[in-house]
Amino acid sequence: MKHIEGGICAAKGFKASGIHCGIRKGRTKRDLALIVSETRAAAAGVFTQNLVKGAPVVLSIQNLKDGHASAVICNSGNANTCNANGMEIARGMCDLVEKYLQIDHEDVIVASTGVIGQEMSLGPMVYGMQELVDALSDTPQASKDAAEAIMTTDTKLKEIAVEFELDGKTCRMGAISKGSGMIHPNMATMLCFMTCDAAISPALLQKALSENVVDTYNMVSVDRDTSTNDTLTIMCNGLAGNAEIIDEQSDDYAEFKRALFECTSYLARATAADGEGATKLIECTVTGAKDKATAKVLAKSVICSPLVKAMIFGRDANCGRVMCALGYAGVPFDVKDTSVTLRSEVGSVLVCHSGNGLAFDEDRALMVLDADEIYIDISVGNGEGTATAWGCDLTYDYVKINGDYRT
């Protein structure tokens, strides 16, 4: 598995673009993105489980029912959720793609991110569509333009591409992603659009994607707020020339899943690190649990705890916060077998052993917690269950960003 340049334009037959069309007044950031496959692609998606769903989510689920798609259109600056005319606008975006690119509107994936419940109009997108289509390109820069166009409070552009081999053919897979606040994906993610030139059946593609998010995006939390617009989609157009993957037991399917994991786990981690206001990534690994499901719940409880998040921000090696978060997670484990180590590139400190807090060198702990990436290693016994979750610290800037998000 090789990491390569090019993001969503790395795979054969995919073009992208991102422009500023003026959805959010007074800002010149790109706010409209387009991704197009040269041929109709096998496609799959996973979406938010929030009961309040953005209209684009509802329409994309519908459009993906036949397992195929040819394009993605996405705006930022206004989320098209809780709008009386939401479905009209979502459908209007697909119609624009049909009009300009002769792609059936039912083969378009549509998404939207930004402020919820704010009045919205199709106007800026109608106005910008020609420019968006003219800008379509398969260059690495085009992937970056599209990635920028879907960003909201993100501070870092998130993209990845990998190269792998299937059936003797070189295949490429790429993704762009956004997400910084309102991040607590549930069976899906914020926004992540993936492209791939491998051939795979729509059914296996959906299966691979659905299984993947459980261990990647669903293990990330910035603030426990599951968004109304979480969307992760992938289009596989088969232009790499490999024989279509149709066997779940095949080596090719396994290799395809590895490529998928490489991309989504990288972006999931990047999403946590770029959490709103975050100064530190928190990676919590639980080992020794009864089973994997138990380990997952424990790891996620720790990275979700506001008190753990604040203590990491303050570089305060407070083992009680970690023990407390484990204890209320709601799954069984043996407190008396629990140990907690705080670790970074600088070194590590054992702060809890056999369920009891330990005295430790405070200066050393401060040094360990000074790093940008903090690992919380927890052992809860001798079981087989292991899991990792990613989060970030809780900072003054998170409060600042969200105390006045709309203005």
Added chain:
Amino acid sequence: MKHIEGGICAAKGFKASGIHCGIRKGRTKRDLALIVSETRAAAAGVFTQNLVKGAPVVLSIQNLKDGHASAVICNSGNANTCNANGMEIARGMCDLVEKYLQIDHEDVIVASTGVIGQEMSLGPMVYGMQELVDALSDTPQASKDAAEAIMTTDTKLKEIAVEFELDGKTCRMGAISKGSGMIHPNMATMLCFMTCDAAISPALLQKALSENVVDTYNMVSVDRDTSTNDTLTIMCNGLAGNAEIIDEQSDDYAEFKRALFECTSYLARATAADGEGATKLIECTVTGAKDKATAKVLAKSVICSPLVKAMIFGRDANCGRVMCALGYAGVPFDVKDTSVTLRSEVGSVLVCHSGNGLAFDEDRALMVLDADEIYIDISVGNGEGTATAWGCDLTYDYVKINGDYRT
């Protein structure tokens, strides 16, 4: 029901005291509290559901099994949780009460609050016990001293007392309470000690208390972190002279429950308002839900959302945050029937109707959200289910307090 002075010393036959014995070095705040009933009292308690329990919680549950108690001893400054010698210290505290007051150690309720997982010794309490016992008094000031001695990051002393009538006799009930951070009670509360001079059977007392917390303390959240030490206990010594309440259907039992609700709902609300770093109380009421259980989940999801909490701090009338929190609560409701109103003593603003955001006067919204107590009124349809939950805003000071809690 009349509110009166005196806190836990208002009821007949109860004395209290609170002193500084030096558990937390370098601070002179009172850190050891004692409450004593003149006679052995019917007693009940509800405790944290956190799997990691403080040793005092484990011992108090054991000591309350026979439905009776005569005293409460509680320290602040160090939580006696995740300590190798935790049970020894908890038992030691009960033994001190036995030694100085000739009360069986099994009739003592013990509690502890402060930093978790820090080494702890009985020393300061052994040293201070004579002074604590000498200070016992039934004056209103003694209740305040005890209330201060159980405080940690609280900024306000929390106590209440009410007078009511049972069986032609005047009865009094009082309580002191603490809790500011790590507040998300689950079937119990942080620390709340209640006294009452009514006569009631231990079985009915426990039933009344267990049912009560579901609608009061369990509807409060500061930070979704369920503490390891949540404890709510009540002692009823019967000195008011009423006939013992033994009938669940009796008017007296109903009146007793009203007194209980008056005290706990008042303190639960005060706990939310005094959340760590909080500048505003948030009271969220959901009406029109399918049933009460659904309404409770929805109301609690809203007051728990970090994004809702930050928006209230920033006086930002962002209806999308509220809709999002309702949507991921995990219970069914009809989005299309949902309306949201933000309200305070100044006035109100309808921000969402029929599930869609509305345009509103931003200046007016800013004025409404400028108040200290913010009401979020949500209607989700025509059902019978109604519930209220209490929380507070998320502020820079919450991050500050918890970024460096131990030092």
